[in-house]
Amino acid sequence: MEKAKKRKIGIISSIILTLLIIFGVVSASALAENNSKHVDxxxxxxxxxxxxxxxxxxxxxxxxxxxxxxxxxxxxxxxxxxxxxxxxxxxxxxxxxxxxxxxxxxxxxxxxxxxxxxxxxxxxxxxxxxxxxxxxxxxxxxGQSILVKKGSGIKSIKDLNNFKSTIIGVAGSNSVINVKKFAPKAKVLALGDYGQAMAALKAGQGQALTTDNGILYGLATENPGYTVVGGTFTSEPxxxxxxxxxxxxxxxxxxxxxxxxxxxxxxxxxxxxxxxxxxxxxxxxxx
Amino acid sequence: MISLLTSNFHSFLVAFGYTLLSSIIALIASTVLGTLFAILQIVPSKTANVIARAYIEVFRNIPLLIIVMFFYLVVTKIVKIGGFTAGTIGLTLYTSAFIAETVRAGINSVGIGQTEGARANGLSSWQTLRIIILPQAFKIAIPSLGNQFINLVKNSSILAFVAGGDLMYTANNVAATTFDSFNSYIIVGIFYLIITLPLNYYMKFLETKLKGMA
Amino acid sequence: MVENNQDNMIQFVDVEKYYGHFHALKNINLTIKRGETVVLIGPSGSGKSTLIRAINGLEPIQEGHLIVNGYDLHDPKTDINKIRKRVGMVFQHFNLYNNKSVIENVMLAPRIVSHIPEEENEKYALELLDRVGLKDKAGSMPSMLSGGQKQRVAIARSLAMKPSALLFDEPTSALDPEMIGDVLRIIQNIAKDSDMTSLIVTHEMNFAQNVANRVIFMADGEVLEDSKTSDFFKKPKSVRAQQFVDQVQNH
CATH class of the missing domain: 3.40.190.10 (Periplasmic binding protein-like II)
Structure with a gap:
């Protein structure tokens, strides 16, 4: 009996502690938002x-x-x-x-x-x-485009619109959001930066790397086995x-x-x- | 923050599932592997000792990220491994090296008298280890195992680097689409607490329960 | 090759034991017959414990032959667990399984080593616990027992394997004085059983006199004397033994 009681107290106090922490964090974040005042x-x-x-x-x-x-x-x-x-x-x-x-x-x-x-x-x-x-x-x-391995047979973004395809992008870039509109069936992986994304493409974690053509051309100059295909399918000013x-x-x-x-x-x-x-x-x- | 949570609730929930799944798999697998390598360190075979030592030193002294990247970018060329699997394997190997050390320390702190008593009683060395030594070693190791397990759950955020679909990965993506990194990371922080606090509590409970049995 | 006599329970032939450079057992030649009760005495560091621990393989020997129940311990082909099944040991510090209850301590080895049916095993375990006066403690954990009680459980645990021989390594040295009597009385009852071979390391001279057929005196890793109990206590042959007996009895 004594043990069950102690256990109950333990569980309840853990829950209270968790709620307190959550409450504290929420109010701190609200405070932080209020504090960021406008500066010219x-x-x-x-x-x-x-x-x-x-x-x-x-x-x-x-x-x-x-x-x-x-x-x-x-x-x-x-x-x-x-x-x-x-x-x-x-x-x-x-x-x-x-x-x-x-x-x-x-x-x-x-x-x-x-x-x-x-x-x-x-x-x-x-x-x-x-x-x-x-x-x-x-x-x-x-404009957004795709980079693929030379000889992969992929000619444009349309060739990737199937459930077997995986497209690699970079977290936070506009291109990982856009690519879902052009190839909604493909799986999209967002990696940390272009170095990691390129490494993942080379390792075969996906069939194409997508982002703006300017960046892809940069990657292609460093990696001669890869090429930009299909032209641009968006406009990215x-x-x-x-x-x-x-x-x-x-x-x-x-x-x-x-x-x-x-x-x-x-x-x-x-x-x-x-x-x-x-x-x-x-x-x-x-x- | 609440609206960010509700509008992305499905994403966070799926990510929570991935983090939980990866943590549970890695927890079980690393405990089994860690115990195995703790045993290989104490068996009377030089070869086994050296193999165990090498395994532990390699995986304990390399950053987790490198182990995960190795599986994601290199091993995948031989056997196809996705981000979730690569991350979970890396997490398992990395954690198992620490668990091996913890369990070995536990075994060493069970007195030699327990082994002698069992061997003189006719038990084989494997029976002695399994029935007498390991249960006592785990009891001693529990507080430190609890720390390893909590570190494991937190370290599972490594999956984000290889697009493993976990909480951290989703936080990155939600932050990127909503431009609200601050609240995205706070939300996943709370999701991590939902796993780690009960885990912590359970390990404490196990500790007191086993102490009562001493 | 050494002659294998069925009457001999334990036989040392030219046994040498080293710890690194330290020569712990020097040219031991000794025979203990089935059913005999032998007490081993000597000053601390004389090698008594090493000798008794060698008999069930807790200490490996470097040279000679040590034949226990027909098996040579120094032969690498010998399965040491076969000897341990037949030769029990009682330790100075009890070495009960701390994670098992009293009755589990007694029942474990018969269950997993000898594969005794559970019902028979439990019946015999309770009988043994009754014999050492601890039937009511069957469900307790070892940590809840006194030293004397622990040692009695340890004796019951050894007996549960129905051994041919029992080795006692200073069984009362770690006990409070008021506990010693009970434990010695139990050992004495076991030793009286004519089928059981007992080898006992002890400092209790009165007990030795009452229980032993023979007394072996050791010093500096050597057996200095091996005599009938009455002869030994009447007049030890060596000066070292005489000095030792005087010291212990005046103590």
Whole structure:
């Protein structure tokens, strides 16, 4: 009897403890949401004299870590540098560019937490995203495509629309959501970054890797046994992202984008990164 | 947070099932394997001792992620292994190395007199181990086994790296589609507590129950 | 090869035992006949325990022959469990199974080693527990017993295997003085049984005098004396034995 009673008390106190922890966490999260009050990004970058950009480090051509220098390099990174110079001119305040590595999965949260001021990280402008963050005008027109093993017989996304097929993508990217619309029967696996996704494709965990064509071309240059097929089946305009409700920052950025296109900087960067990528007509990317 | 949970409830529930299934399989398999390698360490055979030692040192001293990746990316070229299976196998091997050490320590702390008493009584060495030594060793090892089991459940989040469909994987995906990482991870944190707290309580209960039997 | 005499329960022939470089048993030659009760005495560290533990294979020997119930322990082909089934041992620290109840301690080996039917096994176990005065403790766990009670259970456990010989390794050394009498009385009753061979390591001289047919005196790993009990206690042949007996009796 005594033992059964003790046991009952033990169970009840465990349940109470669990509920208390859950309650505590819920109220803490509510509190945290209330505390994140609005700060004007344009004012902040002028005051601090630097812009903290989120860029990728796992995406060839756009943002890839150079293992020798320890710095990310790519088209997005260079755009960030060019924009920083231009924004500096526009504001009259000398500003420098600071880089933080983000992934598809972390970039929005880092922005919300004000760990970064903005990100240029192969982010497609979508209506869903525009509800929570602000985008500049598109700085690059990409489209989703698939990368497959040479000689696999897969010609386009349609060939993957069956229950036997597995398509690999990257968690947090727009492409894993989109691909379900184009191949609803296929199984979709979302891996951590493009390195892991490519490794999984090579290991045979799936038949195709899907994401934006620019990124896939980057992967194809590194992995000659693989090729981009079927052209693009979506339009993915990349934008520079800022926290919600930052009209001034967006306005200044759009102005700066126009300026770097007008002064030829933009086309120089397109040439620098995309000339010589097999299967890609780099001239079509020029503005 | 509540709306995030309700609108993704099905996903979280399925993921909870995968995490629970992986944890249960790995818990049973790693206890069996761990006990086997604890025994191989104490049998009077140099070869068995060396094999057991090597197994334990390898799997105990390599990050779990690497073991899992090895099965997901390399072994799969020989035998097809998906993310869930690769993750569960990695989790089993990794945990079994720690359990082997725990069980061995338990065996060592059962006095030599128990073995001598049993052997002099006519029991074979296997009977002695199975009926006399191991039950006492497990009783001693329970608090530390409880820790291993809870670590195992938490470590099952490794499945997310290989798209294993578990709670962590789903948290990543929900966070990515809703842009609400904060609450996604809190929700799965609570799901993990739903497994670990009762497990913890059960191990404590087992401990006091067996102590009463001493 | 050593002659295998059916009358001999235990026979040591030129036995040598080493722990590393330490020479624990030196040239032991000794024969114990079936039904005999032999007491082994000597100062601590003399090798008594090593000798008695060698008989059921708890200590391997390095040289010579040790023939127990017709099997040579030093022959690698010998199945040691065959000897252990017939030769029981009672330890100084009892070594009861801590995870088993009193009656399970007694019934376990007959069940899984000798495959005695459960009903018969239980009946005999209760009979043995009754004989050592602990029938009412059948369901208790060992941790709930006193030292003397534990030792009586340990004796019952050994008897349950219906052994030809019993080895007692200082069975009363770890007991409180008021417990010793009961345990010795039980051992004495067992030893009186003419079919049972008993070898007892003890410091209890009065007990030795009452129970033993023969007394063996050991010192420094050697057997110094092997005499009839009456002869030994009247006048030990060696000076060491004389000194030892005086010391123990004056104590």
């Amino acid at each position: 990004t344009w004012e902040r970058v002028k005051r601090l004299g630097k812009i903290r950009w989120g860029v990728k480090a796992d995406t060839k051509l756009f943002g890839l870590m150079d293992t020798k220098t320890g710095q990310p390099e790519g088209f997005d990174v260079d755009i960030a540098k060019a924009l920083t110079v231009q924004l500096s001119k526009q504001s009259g305040v000398p500003m420098q560019a600071d880089f933080t590595i983000v992934t598809s999965n972390t970039r929005i949260q880092l922005l919300k937490n004000a760990n970064i001021d903005g990100f240029i990280a192969t982010a497609t402008i979508t209506p869903e995203r525009e509800k929570v963050i602000d985008f500049s005008n598109s700085y690059f027109k990409a 990349y934008g520079v992202a800022f926290d919600n409700n930052q009209p001034e920052m967006v306005k200044q950025t759009n102005k700066a984008l126009k300026a770097i296109i007008a002064n030829g900087t933009y086309n120089k960067l397109i040439k620098k990164w995309f000339r010589g990528v097999p299967g890609l007509d780099w001239r079509s990317l020029e503005k």
